[in-house]
Amino acid sequence: MLAWLKRIAAILTVSLLSLEMMSIGAIYLGAVPANIPNYVWPSFQPFWSDENPDFGMWHPANGHFNHVKACYNLVYRTNKFGARDKERTLRSKKSRTVVLGDSFVEGYGLARNDRVSDRLEAETGTPHLNFGTSGGFGLTQAYVLYKSLAKRFDHDRVMLFILPDNDFDDDDPEASERRGDPRFAPYFYRENGDFKLRYRNHDRQQTEMAAQRARNTALRSILRSFSFAANVLDYLKHSIMRQRSIHHKAIPSTKGYSGYYDFTAVQAERFEHVIGRLMEHTKGKMVTLVVIPRPNDLARARGNPHTPLLLTLRKLTVLYPDLRIIDLLPHFLGSSIEDGLFNTCDGHWSPAGAALATKAILRYE
Numbered sequence: 081m082l083a084w085l086k087r088i089a090a091i092l093t094v095s096l097l098s099l100e101m102m103s104i105g106a107i108y109l110g111a112v113p114a115n116i117p118n119y120v121w122p123s124f125q126p127f128w129s130d131e132n133p134d135f136g137m138w139h140p141a142n143g144h145f146n147h148v149k150a151c152y153n154l155v156y157r158t159n160k161f162g163a164r165d166k167e168r169t170l171r172s173k174k175s176r177t178v179v180l181g182d183s184f185v186e187g188y189g190l191a192r193n194d195r196v197s198d199r200l201e202a203e204t205g206t207p208h209l210n211f212g213t214s215g216g217f218g219l220t221q222a223y224v225l226y227k228s229l230a231k232r233f234d235h236d237r238v239m240l241f242i243l244p245d246n247d248f249d250d251d252d253p254e255a256s257e258r259r260g261d262p263r264f265a266p267y268f269y270r271e272n273g274d275f276k277l278r279y280r281n282h283d284r285q286q287t288e289m290a291a292q293r294a295r296n297t298a299l300r301s302i303l304r305s306f307s308f309a310a311n312v313l314d315y316l317k318h319s320i321m322r323q324r325s326i327h328h329k330a331i332p333s334t335k336g337y338s339g340y341y342d343f344t345a346v347q348a349e350r351f352e353h354v355i356g357r358l359m360e361h362t363k364g365k366m367v368t369l370v371v372i373p374r375p376n377d378l379a380r381a382r383g384n385p386h387t388p389l390l391l392t393l394r395k396l397t398v399l400y401p402d403l404r405i406i407d408l409l410p411h412f413l414g415s416s417i418e419d420g421l422f423n424t425c426d427g428h429w430s431p432a433g434a435a436l437a438t439k440a441i442l443r444y445e
Contacts, residue, residue, distance in 0.1 A: 136266065138162050174206070177237040185210060194434055196438050197210040231361060247351075253267035334380055340390075373409040406441055408440050411439075
C-alpha cells in the first residue's frame with residue numbers, strides 16, 4: 081500500500097512539474113499571453129471584482145496589485161474612491177475632465193504616468209480624472225459609473241473611450257448569456273422596441289455565495305502568485321469563455337473580428353441608446369468619444385477605411401451637436417505592429433501606443 085502511494089505521489093509530482101515547465105515555455109515563447117507569478121503573498125481582496133452595487137466591476141479603495149507579465153512588471157494603486165488615479169477631491173474650481181473606459185483607459189500594462197489620461201493632464205495642465213477599469217467593462221457600465229460616481233466630481237468635460245474590439249460584445253446581455261458570464265453587471269435589454277436597464281446575476285451577491293466566491297478567489301490568487309501553470313490555466317479558461325482570444329493578441333488579421341465592421345444592428349442601436357443616456361447626464365459639458373483601434377481593426381481598414389462604425393458615429397454627432405468624435409484609426413494606420421504600439425504579451429497599448437494616442441487627441445484640443 082505504501083509503495084502504491086509513493087508511486088502515485090511520484091507520478092503527480094512529475095506531472096505537475098512538467099505542466100509548470102510547459103507553462104513557462106508557453107509564456108516566454110509568446111504562445112500564451114498569461115500573467116507571470118510575482119512571488120508576492122497576495123492580498124485576499126481582489127483588485128478587480130464585480131461587487132460595486134451600481135456598476136459591478138471596480139477596484140477596492142486604497143488597493144494595490146503587483147501585475148507581472150513577460151513584457152512588464154508594475155504595481156497598480158487606487159485612491160480612496162477605488163479609481164486607479166491620484167487622490168482627487170469632489171469639489172474643484174478648476175476645469176477638469178472625467179475620463180471613462182475599460183482597460184485601455186485604466187492603463188492595463190502601463191505605469192500611471194504612461195497612460196493617456198496622465199499624459200493629457202501633463203500636456204494641458206487640466207486634471208484628467210481616470211475612472212477606467214479592466215474586467216470586461218462595457219459601455220453601459222461606464223454610463224452607470226458616470227451617473228453614480230464620476231458625476232459627483234466637479235468637472236466640465238467628459239471623455240469616453242470606446243474599444244470596438246470588445247465593447248459591443250461586453251455590452252451585449254445575450255453574448256454574456258452565451259458565454260455563461262457569471263459577473264454581476266448592468267445591461268440595457270431590448271424590450272418592446274426600447275431598451276431597459278436590468279442587472280445580470282444579481283442573486284450572486286447574496287452573502288453565502290459571495291463568501292464562497294471570496295474563498296475561491298483567495299485560493300486562485302495564491303496559486304497565480306507562485307505558479308506559471310495556474311496563470312496559463314486561468315488565461316485559457318477566460319479565453320474559452322470569451323471565445324475570442326485573438327482579441328487579446330497583438331497580431332493583425334484581415335479575417336479576424338473587427339468591431340469597426342462586425343457589430344450587429346441591435347448592438348449598434350444599444351450603443352446609440354447608451355450614448356444618448358450619457359448625454360442626458362452631461363448637459364452643459366463638452367463630451368468627447370475617443371475610438372480605439374486594435375490590430376485587427378487596422379488590418380481590415382487598410383483595405384477599406386470607410387467603416388460602418390464611422391457612419392454610426394456621424395449619426396450621433398447629428399443627434400447631439402455638443403458631441404465630438406476622435407477616431408484614432410487614421411492616426412494608427414500610419415504605423416505598423418513593428419512600431420511597438422501594442423504590448424506583445426497581451427495586446428494593450430505600450431507606452432509608445434499611449435503616446436501616439438495622446439498626440440492624436442491633442443490635435444483636437
